[in-house]
Amino acid sequence: VVYKRQELDKAFEGKLQPGVVADSAGLELQRHYGFTAWPALVFVREGGYLGAITGIRNWAEYLQEISELIVAEVKPLNAFKVPVVST
Numbered sequence: 001v002v003y004k005r006q007e008l009d010k011a012f013e014g015k016l017q018p019g020v021v022a023d024s025a026g027l028e029l030q031r032h033y034g035f036t037a038w039p040a041l042v043f044v045r046e047g048g049y050l051g052a053i054t055g056i057r058n059w060a061e062y063l064q065e066i067s068e069l070i071v072a073e074v075k076p077l078n079a080f081k082v083p084v085v086s087t
Helices: 002-011 023-033 059-069
Strands: 040-045 048-054
Touching (some): 040 059
Antiparallel strands (some): 040 048
């Protein structure tokens, strides 16, 4: 994990502050941000949600998606959705 953090720092010239979350804190973040798969990279700026990248990708895909997310506008979090069924 430390190796990839160094690679992210190098690739994005300090524009990211990567952190690693594990255990129950990870589940809390999952509920809060609404991502559904692990591993997950969650992007926030000044407390605002930018998006998440989930699952295993190749390095080029990570770099492309991260490049898009770090310049994205803050967006609202996905609200919890309850399916409506009529009888």
